[in-house]
Amino acid sequence: MEYEVMSAEAPGRKQVNILGATFEDGKPSGEECGRWRQKLNSRSEQLKYLETAERYWYGKEWFGSEKRKNPA
Amino acid sequence: MAEEARSIDPATLEMIDKAREDGSSNVFERSSNMKPCPIGLEGSCCRICSMGPCRVPLPKNKEETAEERAKRKGVCGATAETIAARNFARMIAAGSAAHSDHARKVTETFLLAAKGEAKGFTIKDEQKLLQVALNFGVKIAERSNEEIATEIGELVMKEFGRQEGELTPVKSAPLKRQELWQKTKVTPRGIDREVVEMMHRTHMGVDQEYKSIMSQAMRTALADGWGGSMLATDLQDIMFGTPAPVLSQINLGVLKKEDVNIIIHGHEPQLAEMLAVVVQDPGIIEYARSKGARGINLAGMCCTANEILMRHGVPIAGNFLQQELAIVTGALEAIVVDVQCIMQGLADVAQCYHTRVITTDPRAKMTGAEHIEFDEHRAWESAEQIIRTAIDNFPNRGKNIRIPDQKTDLVAGFSHETINYLLGGLFRASYRPLNENIINGRIRGVAGVVGCNNARTVHDNAHITLVKELIKNDVLVLQTGCSAMACAKAGLMLPEAAREFAGEGLASVCEAVGIPPVLHLGSCVDNARILIAATAMVKDGGLGDDISDLPVAGAAPEWMSEKALSIGQYFVGSGVFTVFGTTWPTTGSKELTEFLFKDYESIYGGMWAFEADPYKMAELMLGHIDKKRKDLGLDKARDRVLYDMAMRRELDAV
Ligand code: SF4
Numbered sequence: 001m002e003y004e005v006m007s008a009e010a011p012g013r014k015q016v017n018i019l020g021a022t023f024e025d026g027k028p029s030g031e032e033c034g035r036w037r038q039k040l041n042s043r044s045e046q047l048k049y050l051e052t053a054e055r056y057w058y059g060k061e062w063f064g065s066e067k068r069k070n071p072a
Numbered sequence: 073m074a075e076e077a078r079s080i081d082p083a084t085l086e087m088i089d090k091a092r093e094d095g096s097s098n099v100f101e102r103s104s105n106m107k108p109c110p111i112g113l114e115g116s117c118c119r120i121c122s123m124g125p126c127r128v129p130l131p132k133n134k135e136e137t138a139e140e141r142a143k144r145k146g147v148c149g150a151t152a153e154t155i156a157a158r159n160f161a162r163m164i165a166a167g168s169a170a171h172s173d174h175a176r177k178v179t180e181t182f183l184l185a186a187k188g189e190a191k192g193f194t195i196k197d198e199q200k201l202l203q204v205a206l207n208f209g210v211k212i213a214e215r216s217n218e219e220i221a222t223e224i225g226e227l228v229m230k231e232f233g234r235q236e237g238e239l240t241p242v243k244s245a246p247l248k249r250q251e252l253w254q255k256t257k258v259t260p261r262g263i264d265r266e267v268v269e270m271m272h273r274t275h276m277g278v279d280q281e282y283k284s285i286m287s288q289a290m291r292t293a294l295a296d297g298w299g300g301s302m303l304a305t306d307l308q309d310i311m312f313g314t315p316a317p318v319l320s321q322i323n324l325g326v327l328k329k330e331d332v333n334i335i336i337h338g339h340e341p342q343l344a345e346m347l348a349v350v351v352q353d354p355g356i357i358e359y360a361r362s363k364g365a366r367g368i369n370l371a372g373m374c375c376t377a378n379e380i381l382m383r384h385g386v387p388i389a390g391n392f393l394q395q396e397l398a399i400v401t402g403a404l405e406a407i408v409v410d411v412q413c414i415m416q417g418l419a420d421v422a423q424c425y426h427t428r429v430i431t432t433d434p435r436a437k438m439t440g441a442e443h444i445e446f447d448e449h450r451a452w453e454s455a456e457q458i459i460r461t462a463i464d465n466f467p468n469r470g471k472n473i474r475i476p477d478q479k480t481d482l483v484a485g486f487s488h489e490t491i492n493y494l495l496g497g498l499f500r501a502s503y504r505p506l507n508e509n510i511i512n513g514r515i516r517g518v519a520g521v522v523g524c525n526n527a528r529t530v531h532d533n534a535h536i537t538l539v540k541e542l543i544k545n546d547v548l549v550l551q552t553g554c555s556a557m558a559c560a561k562a563g564l565m566l567p568e569a570a571r572e573f574a575g576e577g578l579a580s581v582c583e584a585v586g587i588p589p590v591l592h593l594g595s596c597v598d599n600a601r602i603l604i605a606a607t608a609m610v611k612d613g614g615l616g617d618d619i620s621d622l623p624v625a626g627a628a629p630e631w632m633s634e635k636a637l638s639i640g641q642y643f644v645g646s647g648v649f650t651v652f653g654t655t656w657p658t659t660g661s662k663e664l665t666e667f668l669f670k671d672y673e674s675i676y677g678g679m680w681a682f683e684a685d686p687y688k689m690a691e692l693m694l695g696h697i698d699k700k701r702k703d704l705g706l707d708k709a710r711d712r713v714l715y716d717m718a719m720r721r722e723l724d725a726v
Contacts, residue, residue: 036316036493046202047202050203050206053493054203056612057207065246065614065615065617066246066611
């Protein structure tokens with residue numbers, strides 16, 4: 001995913017580059033708005049996403065019905 | 073059935089009238105003239121050997137005496153239970169075979185694409201490729217997508233002919249469910265093996281104990297849901313992209329008078345994908361213009377439609393019972409078909425109009441249709457030949473053209489992956505918000521409403537009535553197949569439908585996430601997406617340890633195909649209470665029906681039910697959802713209490 005970089009004025013340092021918003025627009029529009037998977041570019045990003053987002057099958061760090069902190 | 077009671081869709085009724093005026097036959101008219109055989113209807117006719125057919129119907133309008141029951145046997149001595157179970161199991165085997173042979177064809181194309189031998193087909197979704205590689209234990213490292221895909225394709229192909237062990241996708245199910253399947257000995261070993269064994273065991277003189285027959289029927293169905301269908305969906309996603317939300321339109325009104333209209337109808341997406349690309353080719357569009365058309369309009373029908381709708385937003389002309397009526401508009405140049413749910417009546421109806429019926433699959437030819445075979449090795453050329461045939465037919469249009477005005481907007485494209493993303497975003501994708509809202513009571517439960525249309529009931533009525541009842545009662549509805557199309561036509565698949573039709577709780581969640589209260593998950597093989605969504609709900613936690621613990625239910629209110637029975641059976645086997653409407657094929661044996669409707673619950677945690685009235689069907693489903701909520705201790709709606717300091721001090725003081 002490409003991060004947005006914004007330019008802002010910092011006290012005593014004039015213009016500095018800072019990381020922009022990483023959240024999505026509240027109401028995205030346009031033909032491409034639903035195409036979220038294309039935001040993940042590199043293979044490592046995609047594998048990382050599987051490990052976190054699809055953690056139920058591919059993650060090590062998660063808790064749920066089959067991975068309780070205190071086993072039932 | 074009175075004419076006006078054949079459908080609740082105005083476009084369908086308009087075209088039924090036009091068909092009558094034009095003297096063309098159609099499924100509605102044929103179903104009025106042909107009554108179903110009452111003995112076959114209840115599953116009491118056996119014709120598997122030439123000493124029969126033997127008919128063992130249940131006595132009408134009276135309780136059967138023990139003597140009468142003892143006499144209800146075939147020539148070989150087979151009981152009504154055995155006969156009904158064999159018939160039911162064979163229907164499941166046919167359904168499982170249909171989905172799985174679809175999967176095999178997809179796998180063949182996938183392998184060709186991976187090896188670069190199918191021009192025009194590539195790996196579109198690398199992430200899904202990696203996901204399936206993890207499922208199959210395929211090494212990823214620095215290997216190319218093509219290398220990984222080739223190894224996946226070869227491993228998937230082996231799943232069909234596998235003889236021992238467990239199908240690989242079964243490992244995606246909740247752990248408790250996998251244990252239950254092992255314990256009850258229904259874990260599918262290989263896709264083809266289960267279908268073949270089912271056919272063997274229902275051959276004359278083999279398995280003659282209905283519970284045993286139904287045990288293999290379960291294994292055969294699970295080989296579909298957690299095998300063929302799931303693999304088809306996965307490989308299609310890799311080749312054509314995992315669906316994401318897309319806006320489109322549905323109903324016969326999507327046909328355009330000025331354009332060359334082509335409908336692609338059937339189930340497999342390969343040809344449809346290629347047609348969707350080739351119709352945009354400037355050379356082809358120019359060719360259409362040279363014949364006097366404004367352009368080319370591609371629309372879909374049945375599950376092929378769902379596939380290209382989900383991925384490209386190609387509009388849908390209608391569901392199963394509308395296929396002949398699309399020809400009746402007089403504005404259809406070609407109806408291009410592949411496999412499954414294609415009425416032979418198309419060829420008859422086409423005789424009254426100029427439409428060309430084009431079969432494309434070597435497994436599915438039709439008398440009266442022309443055959444242009446789709447060859448994956450030269451996919452573009454095959455697609456172009458089909459489109460040119462349609463264009464050449466444009467000047468043959470008659471004057472008798474009437475396209476109904478009806479078309480409705482819809483949002484489709486809700487794969488499991490997209491639901492997960494929509495609920496949490498790219499950095500926190502999760503089913504947690506769904507589970508939380510079920511726990512706090514805003515969402516009462518989740519229902520899968522799927523399946524076909526059936527000319528024996530009012531077209532679309534049961535689907536729409538049931539789904540409206542469910543969402544009004546705060547049940548989030550997941551849909552596939554022709555059922556999804558019915559509800560899309562009624563405007564239920566738009567985000568605005570949440571405020572208009574859903575209960576307060578469900579509407580508030582849908583509005584917060586920006587989704588409709590009824591989510592379109594795709595075609596009938598995509599019912600596997602519902603299994604995965606249910607598994608994600610289980611694994612996320614808070615709603616029990618197995619799918620059978622979830623407050624969920626399933627339905628196919630207007631089912632007609634053997635595939636629907638296979639789907640129902642694998643949902644039941646996965647722990648889901650599943651209600652079918654219109655008709656039920658085992659009523660000839662009370663014992664077997666009781667076994668499926670009651671005893672199954674103690675074995676699989678899910679069971680079948682039959683109810684033709686959609687309101688009562690909704691009641692049954694809501695009753696089951698509430699029972700599950702009670703078992704989970706969620707019977708009272710509980711908003712999360714946020715403790716302030718004073719409340720905390722009070723707690724500490726106790
Ligand atoms: S198998 Fe038995 S019940 Fe079936 S047709 Fe033959 S004799 Fe009749």
